[in-house]
Amino acid sequence: xxxxxxxxxxxxxxxxxxxxxxxxxxxxxxxxxxxxxxxxxxxxxxxxxxxxxxxxxxxxxxxxxxxxxxxxxxxxxxxxxxxxxxxxxxxxxxxxxxxxxxxxxxxxxxxxxxxxxxxxxxxxxxxxxxxxxxxxxxxxxxxxxxxxxxxxxxxxxxxxxxxxxxxxxxxxxxxxxxxxxxxxxxxxxxxxxxxxxxxxxx
Amino acid sequence: xxxxxxxxxxxxxxxxxxxxxxxxxxxxxxxxxxxxxxxxxxxxxxxxxxxxxxxxxxxxxxxxxxxxxxxxxxxxxxxxxxxxxxxxxxxxxxxxxxxxxxxxxxxxxxxxxxxxxxxxxxxxxxxxxxxxxxxxxxxxxxxxxxxxxxxxxxxxxxxxxxxxxxxxxxxxxxxxxxxxxxxxxxxxxxxxxxxxxxxxxx
Ligand SMILES: [Zn+2]
Ligand SMILES: [Zn+2]
Numbered sequence: 376x377x378x379x380x381x382x383x384x385x386x387x388x389x390x391x392x393x394x395x396x397x398x399x400x401x402x403x404x405x406x407x408x409x410x411x412x413x414x415x416x417x418x419x420x421x422x423x424x425x426x427x428x429x430x431x432x433x434x435x436x437x438x439x440x441x442x443x444x445x446x447x448x449x450x451x452x453x454x455x456x457x458x459x460x461x462x463x464x465x466x467x468x469x470x471x472x473x474x475x476x477x478x479x480x481x482x483x484x485x486x487x488x489x490x491x492x493x494x495x496x497x498x499x500x501x502x503x504x505x506x507x508x509x510x511x512x513x514x515x516x517x518x519x520x521x522x523x524x525x526x527x528x529x530x531x532x533x534x535x536x537x538x539x540x541x542x543x544x545x546x547x548x549x550x551x552x553x554x555x556x557x558x559x560x561x562x563x564x565x566x567x568x569x570x571x572x573x574x575x576x577x
Numbered sequence: 578x579x580x581x582x583x584x585x586x587x588x589x590x591x592x593x594x595x596x597x598x599x600x601x602x603x604x605x606x607x608x609x610x611x612x613x614x615x616x617x618x619x620x621x622x623x624x625x626x627x628x629x630x631x632x633x634x635x636x637x638x639x640x641x642x643x644x645x646x647x648x649x650x651x652x653x654x655x656x657x658x659x660x661x662x663x664x665x666x667x668x669x670x671x672x673x674x675x676x677x678x679x680x681x682x683x684x685x686x687x688x689x690x691x692x693x694x695x696x697x698x699x700x701x702x703x704x705x706x707x708x709x710x711x712x713x714x715x716x717x718x719x720x721x722x723x724x725x726x727x728x729x730x731x732x733x734x735x736x737x738x739x740x741x742x743x744x745x746x747x748x749x750x751x752x753x754x755x756x757x758x759x760x761x762x763x764x765x766x767x768x769x770x771x772x773x774x775x776x777x778x779x
Contacts, residue, residue, distance in 0.1 A: 377647060378639050378641045378646040378648055378666070378669065379631055379641045379643075381623070381626055381630055381631050381642050382640055382641075384626075385627040388616070388622075388623035388624070389620065391609070391613055391616030391619070392605045392608070392609075392620075393604055393605060394601065394604070394605075399596065401667060403594045405640075405665065405666060405667050407624070407627075408627065408628070408631060408640055411593055414593030415593065415627070415628040416624070416628045417590050417593070418590040418591065418593055418621075418624055419620075419621045419622070419628065420590075420625075421587045421591075422609070422617050422620055422624070424586075425583045425584060426609065426610070426614045426618045428583055429581055429610060432580065437580050437581075438580065438581050438584055438607075438610055439581045439584075440581055440582070444581070445580055463607065463611075464580070464607060465603060465604075465607050484611070
């Protein structure tokens with residue numbers, strides 16, 4: 376028998392968070408109600424604003440509430456002539472945390488996956504191709520995940536670079552195969568950026 | 578370098594949830610933004626309403642948005658003459674899940690802890706004493722946690738019962754000592770309710 380419908384709704388809603396099952400949801404709800412209602416209200420406000428106002432950077436496609444994100448908007452980042460291509464916004468945080476990279480990014484928000492109907496336009500490669508045509512880009516660092524799909528996506532983008540005569544490199548496979556970029560430790564990721572290999576075109 | 582202030586705020590706010598560190602907060606924020614914005618908005622709404630509208634039942638002190646909760650308000654529950662005294666609202670869920678109990682509850686929202694300055698009135702024992710005086714109660718089942726503080730609190734309430742000539746019992750120690758009631762499996766908890774022992778007064 377329930378003593379509070381609002382409490383049940385809160386527990387249900389908390390389960391939209393990844394890794395939160397019924398037991399965790401219950402602990403979270405009771406914790407907030409008993410010990411931190413102000414924190415709960417602040418979280419409600421932060422969620423509501425973020426879900427409504429955060430869109431994608433028109434240049435790199437990462438999450439931002441502005442038209443162009445702070446990284447793309449930074450002239451020093453532009454001067455490097457480097458663009459690091461990653462699968463997700465979380466990968467930007469991982470690369471930034473290494474301190475080994477000072478260029479810009481391009482976020483695919485996924486990878487090519489023909490079987491799921493995800494083609495080049497679905498991961499923004501039309502936008503990327505326009506940038507290859509119109510911007511002075513020296514090199515694209517392909518930092519997609521070292522998975523089958525990530526490798527195929529990197530290969531596809533390398534061929535785009537070749538067409539537009541822009542250099543392309545792949546981060547070194549210090550990153551364990553089959554893993555997810557955002558979970559790799561900083562040292563391994565640093566080595567993989569420093570030891571990146573020029574791609575041989577087929 | 579941050580690409581979104583709202584995203585940073587969201588990650589910070591998520592850390593008010595128990596068991597959520599920086600890595601989990603990041604995964605949660607990206608998950609909602611990428612895959613479930615509607616879920617994120619629903620969670621914001623549920624949090625906001627719950628934190629604002631949920632108070633305590635005037636009879637049993639559990640969480641509810643009504644003056645009297647659905648359990649206290651149920652005449653069949655009243656007819657049993659039983660009140661199960663627990664430390665937290667989560668313990669009500671645990672006892673309800675056993676299906677072994679059809680009476681009412683009283684939630685202490687803690688336990689006696691003289692060193693922390695938590696005395697009888699802080700855990701609602703003034704309210705409970707009025708109920709012992711004015712309601713036809715047959716028996717109080719003392720289901721506080723099997724910890725030092727829980728045992729001391731049960732003993733204190735047993736003495737209140739003796740003063741007011743109301744029966745008192747303690748749930749059987751099938752529950753492992755030093756544990757938390759809400760984490761115990763249903764079978765163990767069922768046995769502990771069925772095998773409850775009449776208290777001997779000092
Ligand atoms: Zn950008
Ligand atoms: Zn109640």
